[in-house]
Amino acid sequence: MEKFSGKIWVLGDDIDTDIIIPTEYLALKTVEDMAPYAFSPLRPGLAGQIKKGDIIVAGKNFGCGSSREQAPEIIKALGIQCVIAKSFARIFFRNAINNGLLLIENNRLRDAVSEGDEITVTMNEAIMHKGTKYPITSLPENLMEILEAGGLVKAMQKRNRI
Helix, strand or coil, X not given: CCEEEEEEEECCCCCEHHHHCCHXXXXXXXXXXXXXXXXXXXXXXXXXXXXXXXXXXXXXCECECCCCCHHHHHHHHCCCCEXXXXXXXXXXXXXXXXXXXXXXXXXXXXXXCCCCCEEEEECCCEEXXXXXXXXXXXXXXXXXXXXXXXXXXXXXXXXXXX
């Protein structure tokens, strides 16, 4: 069972894919080229402050909007370990898993944390924040296999020994 800690960045409700990566930056050649513009409509400069290993904690309906696959790819490219939110848009949820980005649903954590706090996540068990334990639902084995491989394509290559 994997355990990790990280500094958190707090976001609100309804963070849509246009906030995660605005349309005008989709024409850039690579996800790495797009990453500096992540979240710019909401918080210009946020992408430049995020460090590898940080965690996003957000409200409800994270990833709503279009089904653009670049949204979870960019979050992963920023070095975010996982996104914890009250709820996720379903298409974003699956796109994130398929790209190897861990998402955790928890409806209480967002209201209890402050930006810059550190949390510890024990996969498929709980989140710890300042001595309080927030239980989390286990992800199914097939989704864990995808996440552990780093995404769906890598999981299928591993499974098929390619």
